[in-house]
Amino acid sequence: MLKAQFDHTNCSDCPIRHRAVCAHCDADELEELEGIKYYRTFEAGQTIIWSGDQMNFVGSVVSGIASLTQTMEDGRTQMVGLLLPSDFVGRPGRETAPYDVLATTDLVMCCFRKKPFEALMGSTPHIAHRLLQMTLDELDAAREWMLVLGRKxxxxxxxxxxxxxxxxxxxxxxxxxxxxxxxxxxxxxxxxxxxxxxxxxxxxxxxxxxxxxxxxxxxxxxxxxxxxxxxxxxxxxxxxxxxxxx
Amino acid sequence: MLKAQFDHTNCSDCPIRHRAVCAHCDADELEELEGIKYYRTFEAGQTIIWSGDQMNFVGSVVSGIASLTQTMEDGRTQMVGLLLPSDFVGRPGRETAPYDVLATTDLVMCCFRKKPFEALMGSTPHIAHRLLQMTLDELDAAREWMLVLGRKxxxxxxxxxxxxxxxxxxxxxxxxxxxxxxxxxxxxxxxxxxxxxxxxxxxxxxxxxxxxxxxxxxxxxxxxxxxxxxxxxxxxxxxxxxxxxx
DNA sequence: GCTTTCACTTGATCTCAGTCAAGGTTTCGT
DNA sequence: ACGAAACCTTGACTGAGATCAAGTGAAAGC
Missing domain, CATH: 1.10.10.10 (Winged helix-like DNA-binding domain superfamily/Winged helix DNA-binding domain)
Structure with missing residues (x-):
């Protein structure tokens, strides 16, 4: 039983397993994951994806820092999120990226092809559940930041x-x-x-x-x-x- | 079969049914809901819940407008969300409210006791899935608003x-x-x-x-x-x- | 009917952060 | 080692929005 050998709270193999997928994982999930998972590396300053582009993966940051950025036509830009190691990127159920994602430092990401990931999410409830918790955390962080931007x-x-x-x-x-x-x-x-x-x-x-x-x-x-x-x-x-x- | 009689896309009975629970609902879900659902009304200006308070319900706005507000010790306040009819309030898995929720106008909310709602969510995957989509929408809105606050x-x-x-x-x-x-x-x-x-x-x-x-x-x-x-x-x-x- | 209150408007002034500009430091390529 | 390019600092000036203040209009209470 892989289940028993796997330390869920300290999985360093891949953060997404730990934080989203692996919370109460089963052996067959892990096997299923092998086929859809891949790693990508980026240099500091590189663009991971542009706002509006097709986004056919989800993933999480393994090391380094990425940022989510919105830009107005005249060039004014606002960073709307900072992605530190273990943070999740991507929206199941969305076709295109809503903002630019940039590598702020050298970066390693662990990615999953979106379609199979969504299928996996549909069949394993705790993944959707875990993602909901992570998204609620992000929402709290974004709202906390609204106070910073608006009033400080x-x-x-x-x-x-x-x-x-x-x-x-x-x-x-x-x-x-x-x-x-x-x-x-x-x-x-x-x-x-x-x-x-x-x-x-x-x-x-x-x-x-x-x-x-x-x-x-x-x-x-x-x-x-x-x-x-x-x-x-x-x-x-x-x-x-x-x-x-x- | 209640399922067949129920128009999922235009359910005016209760927004949460339509938007979160009812997306692909079954008869037994609806029955189960009856015991945990209740309505609350608020006058304009009334506080629904204070930041830090125990929050033992989730729900959604039926009519009127509510706002999510954060306040600093010296009184500076920042509204971090505007809840219009059909918007969802509350976080499954959280004990306390992270911000003040205020009725901006006269307001009717449809509430669900939190514990049974969470149980229902655990047993019916599409609820968690629907909530994830709604939370991602809120997150996008919050980030869109960060650009407004920071750069406009x-x-x-x-x-x-x-x-x-x-x-x-x-x-x-x-x-x-x-x-x-x-x-x-x-x-x-x-x-x-x-x-x-x-x-x-x-x-x-x-x-x-x-x-x-x-x-x-x-x-x-x-x-x-x-x-x-x-x-x-x-x-x-x-x-x-x-x-x-x- | 008259006051009070609440929501809003408008004006005068001030201030914090933006803009423009110059110069310093570190890093990188050759 | 040298020059170029990033990246950062500091100064002088400006301006958008805050602050302080006065006043209007409509609704609510008595």
Missing amino acids: TAREKIASLLSIIARRDASIAPKAKPGPIVFDLPLTREAMADYLGLTLETVSRQVSALKKEGVIELEGKRHVTIPDMRRLMDEAGDDSDGGFLI | TAREKIASLLSIIARRDASIAPKAKPGPIVFDLPLTREAMADYLGLTLETVSRQVSALKKEGVIELEGKRHVTIPDMRRLMDEAGDDSDGGFLI
């Missing part, structure tokens, strides 16, 4: 973004733990600006300000140390127990 | 909102049809401001400007006529074929 100041926006990346990257709970947190910013100033609805100049200025005031420490341009997570979260204006999800 | 000017924001309400209210396709569209604004200037990430004064000024320039016509403060939908959509900066969903 530039400084609060930067603090919010750093806060999210720090928590996600360091895999810590929403409640602030004491002690410094260290990580590398996976985004350029321009990508940060696109995510935050700011210009890159404003991002640069606010990062510098946070650094000067000791809220963050910078080594080079990307290596960040957060001496006091509590303080960063105060700067972000988050509720004390806000459950960010992204 | 005040004037474009107003035009975008009017455009959404007009399309949704008049149930027309994304492609602009010629001929005037008439509807009543279901939101106060303040609610519009909260949705758009603006102040109510700015909303008022921009509405006046659009009126003065003939993009919209106003009778009183709420009754809106859009003589040329194409022109409004241009003001909103939408792509020609943008598929707004909200």
Whole structure:
């Protein structure tokens, strides 16, 4: 029984198995998957798919970071989602991609051909169920971000973004733990600006300000140390127990 | 066979039946539902549930409009969703509400007790499937709105909102049809401001400007006529074929 | 009928972030 | 090692939208 040998909570073979497919998997599912699964790699800056294009796969991020971006005719762009390892890409039941998907860093994705995946989803209820949970998480994250975009100041926006990346990257709970947190910013100033609805100049200025005031420490341009997570979260204006999800 | 008598595409009895439960319903499902379903009515301005509260139901809007709102400690608020008739409220698998839900107008909701609904969802795959589709639609709408909040000017924001309400209210396709569209604004200037990430004064000024320039016509403060939908959509900066969903 | 309240409008002023511009640093290719 | 190209920083100025303030009009309460 493959079922018994498989550690569902720590499946590193393929994130989608762990997060969407494998939650309570059966041996025959796993076998069925073998035929429809494949890996793709992308270089930083590469476009994975353009908005409006036919999208014949779903998948999830194995390593690296991808972004979902919307662009207006005049070139204004807004990042609408950040895909970190284990995040899911694609919509069962949709023909075309609703936004551009870009590799922000070098990226490995684990993909499934869409038709067979949908068939598998139809025959194995817990996959649809798991996808529903993941989509609800994404929806919460998107709505949390609407508050950031609509009501926060530039400084609060930067603090919010750093806060999210720090928590996600360091895999810590929403409640602030004491002690410094260290990580590398996976985004350029321009990508940060696109995510935050700011210009890159404003991002640069606010990062510098946070650094000067000791809220963050910078080594080079990307290596960040957060001496006091509590303080960063105060700067972000988050509720004390806000459950960010992204 | 109830199945045969039931018109799935035009079920006005209860939107959730139509949109989530009833898509391919069976007689026994319908019977099972009777025991867990109930209606609730709210007055305009009433709070349906506070963020963080226990939420022991899911449901959908029958008539009226509800809003999902997030508030910061200092009182800044951002509306993160607008629930029009047939929209779904609640998250299977979540204990507490992630935002405030408010009745914007007088409201009737059709609710289901959460536990039995989840059980029903577990035993009838197409419900989970239907909910997934609806949640993906909501996610698209939320991300579309992130572009509005992050990158559009005040004037474009107003035009975008009017455009959404007009399309949704008049149930027309994304492609602009010629001929005037008439509807009543279901939101106060303040609610519009909260949705758009603006102040109510700015909303008022921009509405006046659009009126003065003939993009919209106003009778009183709420009754809106859009003589040329194409022109409004241009003001909103939408792509020609943008598929707004909200 | 008169006040009160609520929703909205309009004006004057201020400010935060955008724009334009110049210069610095790091990385990469040759 | 050198030059080019990204990427980032900083400064000066501008402007869209916020803030503060006053006033209008319609509906609700007494």
